[in-house]
């Protein structure tokens with residue numbers, strides 16, 4: 316009996332176990348079915364469930380996909396786009412990154428959903444150089460930033476101010492032409508001279524010439540060059556803390572410390588020059604000031620414009636921290652990208668003899684060999700403009716723009732893009748996509764010449780196939796200034812000189828991912844004079 320009872324209980328237990336196992340199996344199968352349904356059938360977001368994250372490679376625990384990436388992220392991401400499609404995700408360290416590779420989805424991010432995506436998640440270097448996101452480039456899209464951007468676009472970089480500061484740009488370009496003339500027959504590093512020209516130009520546009528004379532900072536541009544070059548160098552390295560925020564406070568690679576040191580130098584320059592300027596302004600009596608204003612009419616430097624905005628009670632105003640952060644934005648935004656573009660465009664011209672002939676012919680026709688290039692010639696240099704656009708298409712200096720970070724969870728292309736994830740808009744891949752471009756890897760400037768208004772090409776990000784300066788609320792505010800500087804410099808170098816390669820050298824197109832994407836091997840070429848009159852070089 317006992318055994319019977321035991322037997323029955325055992326049998327009963329076995330029946331229960333089978334029932335339980337069966338129930339478990341049913342639940343598992345149903346859960347898998349629901350999971351599968353959510354992942355596939357309801358993928359378009361039509362159902363009430365949350366769409367999945369975009370597809371992407373798995374990566375390893377803790378480090379994510381880091382160990383599998385090479386140094387040239389734009390090449391890696393283009394390959395991954397072929398595999399995973401128009402939007403994919405990858406973890407780098409503990410941070411989720413989402414890469415957008417199609418014009419259609421880029422338009423969703425910078426158009427329909429621009430308000431959510433017009434935010435950033437600044438890395439260590441960005442925070443340090445922006446006085447803790449008190450600038451335009453790294454601040455979240457709040458009212459302070461919008462006000463500051465308005466100041467930059469409408470007060471500092473307005474057409475009137477840009478026209479008024481044209482002589483500063485002209486003087487620096489002329490100095491560079493003279494400098495190159497003095498080095499006729501010897502190798503010249505094009506990025507180096509372009510970087511110097513842009514930096515000197517920005518220094519005189521921001522500080523003006525009056526202040527620099529007699530100032531404690533008699534070689535202001537040398538001091539600024541030192542700081543800007545150091546910042547670019549530090550920011551170019553990969554900072555592990557940016558991918559493991561929990562470790563950021565240890566600053567293992569010393570990026571924060573090194574950046575803070577450079578920013579202290581910037582601060583010293585600001586404090587001294589602003590103090591000198593304020594004293595000078597006070598010394599000038601009201602009547603004198605009016606006279607001086609008349610003399611200087613339309614020639615206020617950016618520092619003066621910003622100081623007046625800081626002190627004004629009505630209209631847009633800014634704080635001292637914002638003033639300094641804006642000047643840093645101008646230098647960091649303006650120098651590296653502009654000089655990189657001059658170098659890329661010149662490399663492409665020298666590699667393509669037909670293009671070179673057309674550029675030179677246009678310059679001869681519009682400027683003439685008895686004359687030097689002026690900014691007033693630029694709007695007439697249509698072919699050179701197409702050359703720049705084609706150069707931007709193939710070599711955008713910021714291949715993923717500046718990363719965005721949505722301030723709320725969004726859906727893009729049927730996938731969830733979580734709040735705070737890092738968004739790379741892969742303009743490099745989009746501008747080389749055979750879906751949008753014939754012979755995408757060939758350098759063909761003519762595709763940007765006016766094709767009877769069929770397609771509109773400009774730098775304002777209105778065409779989702781071509782947006783090297785970004786698009787939407789966060790597009791580059793420095794386009795007019797950057798365009799003037801790069802075109803004037805390149806046109807002057809091409810018009811004033813013939814260029815040849817040093818013996819045994821080759822013209823290659825290898826690039827190097829960094830704060831701005833530059834040529835890996837600098838373009839070093841030998842000038843010979845081209846203008847008819849040697850006096851034009853003096």
Ligand code: HEM
Pocket residue numbers: 451452453464644645646648649650652653656712713716717718783784785786788789790791792793794796797798801
């Ligand atoms: C050839 C030269 C230049 C190129 C290729 C370039 C490119 C860019 C790009 C791609 C962005 C990011 C846009 C986005 O996230 O959608 C940007 C932002 C920015 N650029 Fe430029 N830029 C250039 C020159 C300049 C100049 C001369 C200045 C300063 C006067 C400047 C100041 C800025 C600022 C402040 C931002 C941040 C805008 C924001 O977040 O609202 N850039 N630039």
